[in-house]
Amino acid sequence: MEYTFSDKISSLKPSLIREILKSAGNVIPFSAGNPSVEAFPVKEMADISAYLYSECAGPALQYGITEGYTPLRDKVKARLKTKFGIGKDMDETIIVSGGQQGIELTCKVLCNEGDTVLCEVPSFIGALNAFRSYNVNLKGVPLDDDGINLEALEKAIKENKNVRFLYVIPTFQNPTGITTSAEKRKAVYEICKKYGVFILEDNPYGELRFAGKDVLPIKALDEDGIVIYCGSFSKVFSPGLRVGFVCAPQAIVQKIVVAKQVSDVHTNVFFQMLIDRYIDTCDLDAHIARISNLYKGKCELMLSEMDKHFKGVKYTRPEGGLFLWCTLPDGCDSLDFAAKAKEAGVAVVPGIAFSVENEVCPSMRFNYSMPTEQQIVEGVKILGEVIEKYI
Amino acid sequence: MEYTFSDKISSLKPSLIREILKSAGNVIPFSAGNPSVEAFPVKEMADISAYLYSECAGPALQYGITEGYTPLRDKVKARLKTKFGIGKDMDETIIVSGGQQGIELTCKVLCNEGDTVLCEVPSFIGALNAFRSYNVNLKGVPLDDDGINLEALEKAIKENKNVRFLYVIPTFQNPTGITTSAEKRKAVYEICKKYGVFILEDNPYGELRFAGKDVLPIKALDEDGIVIYCGSFSKVFSPGLRVGFVCAPQAIVQKIVVAKQVSDVHTNVFFQMLIDRYIDTCDLDAHIARISNLYKGKCELMLSEMDKHFKGVKYTRPEGGLFLWCTLPDGCDSLDFAAKAKEAGVAVVPGIAFSVENEVCPSMRFNYSMPTEQQIVEGVKILGEVIEKYI
Numbered sequence: 001m002e003y004t005f006s007d008k009i010s011s012l013k014p015s016l017i018r019e020i021l022k023s024a025g026n027v028i029p030f031s032a033g034n035p036s037v038e039a040f041p042v043k044e045m046a047d048i049s050a051y052l053y054s055e056c057a058g059p060a061l062q063y064g065i066t067e068g069y070t071p072l073r074d075k076v077k078a079r080l081k082t083k084f085g086i087g088k089d090m091d092e093t094i095i096v097s098g099g100q101q102g103i104e105l106t107c108k109v110l111c112n113e114g115d116t117v118l119c120e121v122p123s124f125i126g127a128l129n130a131f132r133s134y135n136v137n138l139k140g141v142p143l144d145d146d147g148i149n150l151e152a153l154e155k156a157i158k159e160n161k162n163v164r165f166l167y168v169i170p171t172f173q174n175p176t177g178i179t180t181s182a183e184k185r186k187a188v189y190e191i192c193k194k195y196g197v198f199i200l201e202d203n204p205y206g207e208l209r210f211a212g213k214d215v216l217p218i219k220a221l222d223e224d225g226i227v228i229y230c231g232s233f234s235k236v237f238s239p240g241l242r243v244g245f246v247c248a249p250q251a252i253v254q255k256i257v258v259a260k261q262v263s264d265v266h267t268n269v270f271f272q273m274l275i276d277r278y279i280d281t282c283d284l285d286a287h288i289a290r291i292s293n294l295y296k297g298k299c300e301l302m303l304s305e306m307d308k309h310f311k312g313v314k315y316t317r318p319e320g321g322l323f324l325w326c327t328l329p330d331g332c333d334s335l336d337f338a339a340k341a342k343e344a345g346v347a348v349v350p351g352i353a354f355s356v357e358n359e360v361c362p363s364m365r366f367n368y369s370m371p372t373e374q375q376i377v378e379g380v381k382i383l384g385e386v387i388e389k390y391i
Numbered sequence: 392m393e394y395t396f397s398d399k400i401s402s403l404k405p406s407l408i409r410e411i412l413k414s415a416g417n418v419i420p421f422s423a424g425n426p427s428v429e430a431f432p433v434k435e436m437a438d439i440s441a442y443l444y445s446e447c448a449g450p451a452l453q454y455g456i457t458e459g460y461t462p463l464r465d466k467v468k469a470r471l472k473t474k475f476g477i478g479k480d481m482d483e484t485i486i487v488s489g490g491q492q493g494i495e496l497t498c499k500v501l502c503n504e505g506d507t508v509l510c511e512v513p514s515f516i517g518a519l520n521a522f523r524s525y526n527v528n529l530k531g532v533p534l535d536d537d538g539i540n541l542e543a544l545e546k547a548i549k550e551n552k553n554v555r556f557l558y559v560i561p562t563f564q565n566p567t568g569i570t571t572s573a574e575k576r577k578a579v580y581e582i583c584k585k586y587g588v589f590i591l592e593d594n595p596y597g598e599l600r601f602a603g604k605d606v607l608p609i610k611a612l613d614e615d616g617i618v619i620y621c622g623s624f625s626k627v628f629s630p631g632l633r634v635g636f637v638c639a640p641q642a643i644v645q646k647i648v649v650a651k652q653v654s655d656v657h658t659n660v661f662f663q664m665l666i667d668r669y670i671d672t673c674d675l676d677a678h679i680a681r682i683s684n685l686y687k688g689k690c691e692l693m694l695s696e697m698d699k700h701f702k703g704v705k706y707t708r709p710e711g712g713l714f715l716w717c718t719l720p721d722g723c724d725s726l727d728f729a730a731k732a733k734e735a736g737v738a739v740v741p742g743i744a745f746s747v748e749n750e751v752c753p754s755m756r757f758n759y760s761m762p763t764e765q766q767i768v769e770g771v772k773i774l775g776e777v778i779e780k781y782i
Contacts, residue, residue: 001616003642009500012649037449045452046444053437058428061436061629097488097633097655104654108524109400113504130653133499225392238452240660242488251394258403262521263495264488268659269631 008113008135028379031347032370033174033322036298039291039369040238041278048277052270060270066261068095068245069272075279076231076245084206085220086229092253096260097267099204099232099244104130105263106165106200106228106246109255111136116160118197119167120148122354122363124174127167127202137161140356143173147180150187157195165198165228170218172205172321175354175365179319185218193224204232204244205321207288210296212319225249233275235322236288241271292320298368299324302376309384312391315366327363329391334364337390344386346379399504399526419770422738423761424565424713427689430682430760431629432669439668443661451661457652459486459636460663466670467622467636475597476611477620483644487651488658490595490623490635495521496654497556497591497619497637500646502527507551509588510558511539513716513745513754515565518558518593528552531747534564536707538571541578548586556589556619561609563596563712566745566756570710576609584615595623595635596712598679601687603710616640624666626713627679632662683711689759690715693767700775703782706757718754720782725755728781735777737770 004010052060067073077093080086087093096102103126111117113135119128121140131138141156142149148168157163168188170180180188192199201218219229232244246256260266278284302324303317315326326348328334334350341348351361371379395401443451458464468484471477478484487493494517502508504526510519512531522529532547533540539559548554559579561571571579583590592609610620623635637647651657669675693715694708706717717739719725725741732739742752762770 001640003616003640005500005646006503006506008503009646009650012653014649014652034454037453040448040452042444042448042452045448046441049440049444050437053433053440057431057433057436061431061433061631062428063425063625063630097659100653101655109396112397112399115397126653126656129649133650133653225394234454239454240452242655242657242659249392249394255396255400255403258405258520259400259524261405262403262491262517262524263654264492264633265517266633268488268633268662271659271661 008133012129012133027342028346028375028382029370030366030379031349032367034370035235035239035291035322036294036369039294041282041287044278044282045238045274048274048281051277052273056273060273062269064266064269064272066257066266068267069269069276072272072276075276080231080247084217086217086247088222090225090249091247092250093245093247094253094257094260095267095272096244096246097264098234098239098242099202099230100126100130101260101263102230102244102246103127103167103200103202104133105256105259107131107134107136108259109252110164110198115162115164117165117167118153118156118163119356120169120173121356122175122351122361123167124169124202125353128356131167138356143176143178145178147178147184148188150184150191153188154191157191157197163195163197165200166192167200167202168218169202171203171215172208172318172323174205174321175323175349175351176325177316177318177321177323178325179212179215182215185215186221189218189221193226199227201227201229203229204235207236208292208295208322209320210292210299219247228252236284236291237275241268243267243271243275295320295322295369298373298376301373302366302368302380305377305380309381310387313387322367322369324366324368325363326366328387330362332362332391333360334362335360337386338364340390341383341386344382346382348383399524403520403524418733419737419766419773420761421757421770422740423758425761426626426630426682426713427685427760430685432673432678435669435673436629436665439665439672442668443664447664451664453660455657455660455663457648457657459658460660460667463663463667466667471622471638475608477608477638479613481616481640482638483641484636484638485644485648485651486658486663487635487637488655489625489630489633490593490621491517491521492651492654493621493635493637494518494558494591494593495524496647496650498522498525498527499650500643501555501589506553506555508556508558509544509547509554510747511560511564512747513566513742513752514558515560515593516744519747522558529747534567534569536569538569538575539579541575541582544579545582548582548588554586554588556591557583558591558593559609560593562594562606563599563709563714565596565712566714566740566742567716568707568709568712568714569716570603570606573606576606577612580609580612584617590618592618592620594620595626598627599683599686599713600711601683601690610638619643627675627682628666632659634658634662634666686713686760689764689767692764693757693759693771696768696771700771701778704778713758713760715757715759716754717757719778721753723753723782724751725753726751728777729755731781732774732777735773737773739774
């Protein structure tokens, strides 16, 4: 039988990263986007789970409300306020099934087919595909070393019709590891405000800082109710649980709630209660400091090995997060390079996987959270040899 | 600030049931759609959780693949085959975040805005709102005592443009408790096949039979690859976990996978592994038999009390599931009646909550899984008094 599908889905492809990971097999994984398994607070989770089964199995296993488990919502609100200066009276916070759901539902509630969504180039493929799945006009804006290019942003807003929102990852960006400067955050906010464009700020890595000085999220500047902020427990706790959150103006959150209700009714209650109790009885900040320190060591090791073995390429030096971005000389195609690297035993993600227009790209993403120290040392040495032959 | 939203979301309202439940307060709950807390296998879940933390915390807490945890998928496939005769070579099965997600994603991958979706009237509001959230042309087809009205179904297919699929709950339907006869299932299949219309078969309650004889799902008849089957662990295990599954032709499942990837990446891994191990090490069928027996007792009690206290109304006698459907005399409005019942101390859901066109409806849904036996006895007595005054 011949099957036909909706316009919005028929052209959507599974992510290239996913395909690379599927076939990665026994190579050294610089290609993942996963936190390290060492970073999961397994012992505490086991203890709290036993407590939940014994003391509150009924509510933990029953249907919950779409907005999320109220004590956890309250804790997330308080934490966003204290740590990031986020959350005005006009704002509301809901729990979602991972940051990805917050991104997808924001697009669903704001955009008609054909409306324009702007994003950094390169950017997180999961978000770009979520936007594509609503048949929007997705346009990329180049990313400079200190954040999105402001002239290109203003031009894109002027030249495209119905620009509804700009999607950005200002802190430890995926895939580049770049952090947008405080000045540029302010400028991005002012440009979007001027043209009535919402900002969807994705901040899954923001708490994993291991160098440099904190920069407040764009949402902290939001006096006008134009920023939708997505956060997640995936990178600071465990991604398998699928628990994230959205803080946005109440009117927008109300629509996200309606959209979430028809999408998955609610986020799984047990793990909402588990995270809530973890925050109550353990020290989340100390746990995050441990993870950041773990990634600091891995990132510094990767960079120092790259300094030793890499010639003729450039790379970012992230102050946190999971990724760095390595750029071959002009004219090189990292898709072709990634195939050679895989043959040699190291999986990396070529830049085309993060592009909007499938353009040839000399850059690629390396992840340092997943590989062991030994894998980092070996992998970088191998890549250095591949680079030497390649360029 | 004035906010505007996408056409598909701006007119979508939170479900009426949800609003009724929110304000239900201290009344006897005949209004819920929840399984009984007594039905959750808490002890076994606690033991298996402890095992997972101790023996496989890494994979249980890390990102998983969108299709679902492979051993659980395989078990679901085998179970569908053995128990229901479902699953041909052309079919594939994926794990989703509750049956609701299977319903929503089916609509997303099959329908453009303006395409027609048909459903039984009355029907499950969560599904109807999921369809509405994609701006489809939703048309209702009346439900007879033995299933959907066939003449009305064929007429609706002929009179509407681009009818993409028919949504049905053939077994212990929500809200009516009606089970579609085997003959009618065959006839529905043949009509849909004739006109090239897919069937979305929702079967969350099908295993909870406590009377009468099993009837095979429509999917068991599917030689032509036109049926998408949604199932769930919510009613036989625990709804808070958000684990369900879809069995459909491979081409459709492939698109659902792509759509799910941008929606929530994957269903939470820990509980997929927990259910998998439960099936391995415990007796799921014996557990389901215990739940069905529990609901049999509650349903029989509710019906016998209704037989004692109700005069002038009709009601269904379900052979399984969670609901029965009570109909006031012609001309009555159950929305008005439900308000009076709530004043008297019992919450029921008026039929308008399950309608397509918001039409006045003399019928209402009673749930017997949630209330205790004492609440059933008291609640029915109170409703009997309200009915006596009302009609």
